[in-house]
Amino acid sequence: MEPHIAQAALVGREAESAQLGRLIQDVSAGLGRAVWVEGAPGIGKTSLVASVLQKAAGSGCRTAWAAADEFQLLSPLRVLTDGLSGCEQAGDGRLEQVSRLLRGVSGPTALDDTDPVHRATEQLLTMVDEVCGAGPLVLIADDIQWADEASLIAWRRLAQSVEQLPLLLIAACQLAPQREAVKRLRQSVLARDGVRLPVGPLPQKAVDALVTRLTGAPPGPRLQHLASHAAGNPLYLRELIDSLLHDGAVAVVGGQAEVSAEQAQKTPPSLSQAIRRRVKLLPGPLLDLLGAAALFGREFTVTDLAAVMDTSPTALLTGLRQAAAAGLVDAYGSNLQLSHPLVRQILFDRLPPTLRVALHRQAAQILAESGAAPERVAEQLLAVPWTADGWTQEWVAAHADALTRQSPRLAVPLLARLVNQRVAVGTARHEVFVSTLATALFRLGQPQEAERHAWNLLASSQDAHRAAEMRWILARVFSGTNRSSQAYSVTAQALRRADLPARWRGRFQALSALLERERTGDLERARLAAHDALTTAERAGDRFGTGYALCALWVVDSTQRDHPQALARLDRALKVFGEEPQFGDLRSWAWGNRALTLHSLDRPSDAQAGLGEALARAERNGDPESPLHIAAAVHHFWTGSWDDAQVCLDSVTAQGPQLPSCGLNECLPTAVLHGVAALIASHRDDRERARRHLEAATELLTDALPDRDSRDFLVAAQALEAERNGSADQALDLLETILDRHPGQLNPAHPWLPSMVRLALERKRGAVVQAALAVCEAEDAAEVLPARAAWAAAHCRALVDGDPEPCLAAAAHYAAVGRTLEHAQCLEDAAVLLAMDGRQSTARTALAEASEAYTRMGAEWDLRRAATRLRPYGIRRGVRGPRARAAFGWSALSPTELQVARLVAEGKSNPQVAAELFLSRRTIQTHVSHILRKLGVRSRVEIATEALRHAQEPTAV
Numbered sequence: 001m002e003p004h005i006a007q008a009a010l011v012g013r014e015a016e017s018a019q020l021g022r023l024i025q026d027v028s029a030g031l032g033r034a035v036w037v038e039g040a041p042g043i044g045k046t047s048l049v050a051s052v053l054q055k056a057a058g059s060g061c062r063t064a065w066a067a068a069d070e071f072q073l074l075s076p077l078r079v080l081t082d083g084l085s086g087c088e089q090a091g092d093g094r095l096e097q098v099s100r101l102l103r104g105v106s107g108p109t110a111l112d113d114t115d116p117v118h119r120a121t122e123q124l125l126t127m128v129d130e131v132c133g134a135g136p137l138v139l140i141a142d143d144i145q146w147a148d149e150a151s152l153i154a155w156r157r158l159a160q161s162v163e164q165l166p167l168l169l170i171a172a173c174q175l176a177p178q179r180e181a182v183k184r185l186r187q188s189v190l191a192r193d194g195v196r197l198p199v200g201p202l203p204q205k206a207v208d209a210l211v212t213r214l215t216g217a218p219p220g221p222r223l224q225h226l227a228s229h230a231a232g233n234p235l236y237l238r239e240l241i242d243s244l245l246h247d248g249a250v251a252v253v254g255g256q257a258e259v260s261a262e263q264a265q266k267t268p269p270s271l272s273q274a275i276r277r278r279v280k281l282l283p284g285p286l287l288d289l290l291g292a293a294a295l296f297g298r299e300f301t302v303t304d305l306a307a308v309m310d311t312s313p314t315a316l317l318t319g320l321r322q323a324a325a326a327g328l329v330d331a332y333g334s335n336l337q338l339s340h341p342l343v344r345q346i347l348f349d350r351l352p353p354t355l356r357v358a359l360h361r362q363a364a365q366i367l368a369e370s371g372a373a374p375e376r377v378a379e380q381l382l383a384v385p386w387t388a389d390g391w392t393q394e395w396v397a398a399h400a401d402a403l404t405r406q407s408p409r410l411a412v413p414l415l416a417r418l419v420n421q422r423v424a425v426g427t428a429r430h431e432v433f434v435s436t437l438a439t440a441l442f443r444l445g446q447p448q449e450a451e452r453h454a455w456n457l458l459a460s461s462q463d464a465h466r467a468a469e470m471r472w473i474l475a476r477v478f479s480g481t482n483r484s485s486q487a488y489s490v491t492a493q494a495l496r497r498a499d500l501p502a503r504w505r506g507r508f509q510a511l512s513a514l515l516e517r518e519r520t521g522d523l524e525r526a527r528l529a530a531h532d533a534l535t536t537a538e539r540a541g542d543r544f545g546t547g548y549a550l551c552a553l554w555v556v557d558s559t560q561r562d563h564p565q566a567l568a569r570l571d572r573a574l575k576v577f578g579e580e581p582q583f584g585d586l587r588s589w590a591w592g593n594r595a596l597t598l599h600s601l602d603r604p605s606d607a608q609a610g611l612g613e614a615l616a617r618a619e620r621n622g623d624p625e626s627p628l629h630i631a632a633a634v635h636h637f638w639t640g641s642w643d644d645a646q647v648c649l650d651s652v653t654a655q656g657p658q659l660p661s662c663g664l665n666e667c668l669p670t671a672v673l674h675g676v677a678a679l680i681a682s683h684r685d686d687r688e689r690a691r692r693h694l695e696a697a698t699e700l701l702t703d704a705l706p707d708r709d710s711r712d713f714l715v716a717a718q719a720l721e722a723e724r725n726g727s728a729d730q731a732l733d734l735l736e737t738i739l740d741r742h743p744g745q746l747n748p749a750h751p752w753l754p755s756m757v758r759l760a761l762e763r764k765r766g767a768v769v770q771a772a773l774a775v776c777e778a779e780d781a782a783e784v785l786p787a788r789a790a791w792a793a794a795h796c797r798a799l800v801d802g803d804p805e806p807c808l809a810a811a812a813h814y815a816a817v818g819r820t821l822e823h824a825q826c827l828e829d830a831a832v833l834l835a836m837d838g839r840q841s842t843a844r845t846a847l848a849e850a851s852e853a854y855t856r857m858g859a860e861w862d863l864r865r866a867a868t869r870l871r872p873y874g875i876r877r878g879v880r881g882p883r884a885r886a887a888f889g890w891s892a893l894s895p896t897e898l899q900v901a902r903l904v905a906e907g908k909s910n911p912q913v914a915a916e917l918f919l920s921r922r923t924i925q926t927h928v929s930h931i932l933r934k935l936g937v938r939s940r941v942e943i944a945t946e947a948l949r950h951a952q953e954p955t956a957v
Helices: 015-027 045-058 078-086 094-103 116-134 149-164 182-189 204-215 221-230 234-246 271-280 284-292 303-310 313-325 341-349 355-367 375-383 390-406 408-420 427-445 447-458 464-480 484-496 502-520 524-538 544-557 563-577 581-600 603-619 626-641 642-653 668-682 687-696 712-724 726-737 750-762 768-781 788-801 806-816 820-836 840-855 860-873 895-905 910-917 921-935 939-951
Strands: 033-039 060-068 137-142 169-173 193-197 251-253 254-256 328-332 337-338
Touching: 015 033, 015 045, 015 137, 015 169, 015 193, 033 045, 033 149, 033 182, 033 271, 045 060, 045 137, 045 169, 045 921, 060 078, 078 094, 078 116, 078 137, 078 149, 078 820, 094 116, 094 221, 116 137, 116 149, 116 313, 116 390, 116 581, 116 603, 116 910, 116 921, 137 149, 137 271, 137 750, 149 182, 169 182, 169 563, 169 687, 204 221, 204 234, 204 254, 204 390, 221 254, 221 408, 271 341, 284 303, 284 313, 284 337, 284 341, 303 313, 303 355, 328 544, 337 341, 355 375, 355 390, 375 390, 375 464, 390 408, 390 427, 408 427, 427 447, 447 464, 464 484, 464 502, 502 524, 502 544, 524 544, 544 563, 563 581, 563 668, 581 603, 581 788, 603 626, 603 910, 626 642, 626 668, 626 840, 642 668, 642 806, 642 895, 642 921, 668 687, 668 712, 687 712, 712 726, 726 750, 726 768, 750 768, 750 788, 750 820, 788 806, 788 820, 806 820, 820 840, 840 860, 895 910, 895 921, 895 939, 921 939
Parallel strands: 033 169, 033 193, 060 137, 137 169
Antiparallel strands: 251 254, 328 337
């Protein structure tokens, strides 16, 4: 949508307008930027940024505009959907798809769905990427201080991408925003080289020019004095002059506009008083019309207004023309809007409170009957206090699930009113209100309030389905906060009930299997419960329960090291989930753990292919991507593609983890993210980065089994830091905690044990050597199909026996399957053993190969450690050893970054590059950011220039 531009307010804004003009030139050349325009109400922010539209169109840019409204504060993504409405390609239908996501109902209960707001956000961000792929885009959000939370999050992510897109992002905001989310957005924009554009009071020369425009003559001294009370605020100044002109107090004498001496002594009204005076002078019918328009916020449609006033749209045209002539209504795209928030507030405040309630109630019903989205109806119902009548109760009960799913921030206050008023207590309708309120609170991350309402409903509910749903919420709250005993108790209570519906019985049986492993480590009981769950869910035709049971069986099979069976469980679960949106959380969880299972089977290349497919599907379906990015980071860690691992981790931290809340505590948590990042930083000798990640994850190291399942990377990183600091014994003490295996523990120990054995042998701590070897051999024996644990055990035995041959065999295996880090570590250990055996030449070759692998990974610490270990035997890397990759320039790009750069040079957008490389759009966005930093350039155009310049270089591949 595009606003009406009040040209008079642009007087005196030449410097700000010129700065925006330069930014338009930059974006036309491919250089994106984020701009934060701020100033007092009425100072002219809207007119300033609106003037950009004409300049942008003249420079070949596409433009998009949206204005946030306090009335729509709780409606998700309203700013972006409004703004992008003019950018949709004919027949594309993406915005309609987003609209269906936000208002649609998918899945049997609100607890089964992937967050539709998250999915809609991803689709809108992809749309912006695609629009920018076709040409530069100027996207403006006016009054962003009133934007909904989802739009603020999306805006922050767009601001993070402007460095790599031809996107000029302009947000206009009042000074000193009060909302914390807006403050954080402002800080984020400015911290990433955003442009702060303050709009201050007009200088005296500009004030005189504006008065001249309004009165037709330059102001005389007395009028100048009166105008000074506006303090350079264009809106206030215009209201003041209009008021004087209306009273006939201004006369042009001797070529100057002047007021009388008596008038000059009067105290001018405030801005709100001036607007109230103008409004008060309007005819009664026009006041009624504008008061009804104010019900909808600033923006309204003629159709909605006519419906509320019970008349035809054509009957309103005369009044609307009068309102436009009075400067109170502007055109806003295909709709209309009140000219300023103060105008809307004054019109609204003049309505008697009882009339406001009646009109909002009437507007809600009219919107509902016209098929408006549920959040628009809810906005009307929440605008004023009321006591629920029959229609309100009926409408909320019918739309509670949809509201909870699409906009829990709207659902919570609406449902809380009904619950607090004890509406329909003792009826099924009251149970709907309480249960959906509990669900909405759970979705908003307020577990204590969700728990309170769930318990309250359980005390009186006669509906078996509602009661089961509340117990499910309670179990998930307890499970997610490491209260496994309480989660188990609630689950057991549910399963003891004879009236528990079959669908819910299967789900609770699956959850009890997971909790059994967590509480007691009794894997056989867990397996029986999961099998019962699978049978029950399949008989009930419950796909969620079926897939959930298969995921529980994966946990049991993986813990018992039956990796082939575990892989089959996940493949079957993924077939059950298909592509339907309600299974998004579980689908991402399953794909991520499928990759880790393939690693346990020593099939990293298959893991890579599976992750590529999973990310492409997640992009298409709007599934949570963070679990997949963390799984991909783990994969890249072991395969030695550490730049790619860092990209995956950065892709998560740029948005926030957003890990699945599917009730499976085994999903990859934040501890793994920080652990992998810290471990890579330690290997690369980046002490500061390692310290930051280790400090961020300190509180995650608890003894709860779910935390123990995911903390090994953190422990390994802490141990490596201790070793680098010369505290080998402290490093060993830390690694020994990995040997402390709890019954039912899922994560294997063997990946870390060769390093532990090496250190223990160097420190002559024989008991640790034997304990580590025993654990490694036990895990080898437990594997149904010998794979990764077998080679780790061979590596450990070779160190204990002092035999280099098993080390060399393991190194060859790791090279064949693509496990670069373990390949290099095996070669380093083999080189030491060969040197000890007097086989200097072969040792030198092994060291050279290990050093080459370490260099490719950027493992500076490992290079130094290997050199130190071999130096006593007279073996050195030599001056012709492998050269470390440059930190900047074309040669600093990783293989994946080279691919991305060349596809960018072909003119492909981020979504197109992602589709070609089987990665997510967010991953490509992070890759492009890294490329820009390494090349020291500012735009995709400059990346393309560099790629073309290096296209003929044979070493660029």
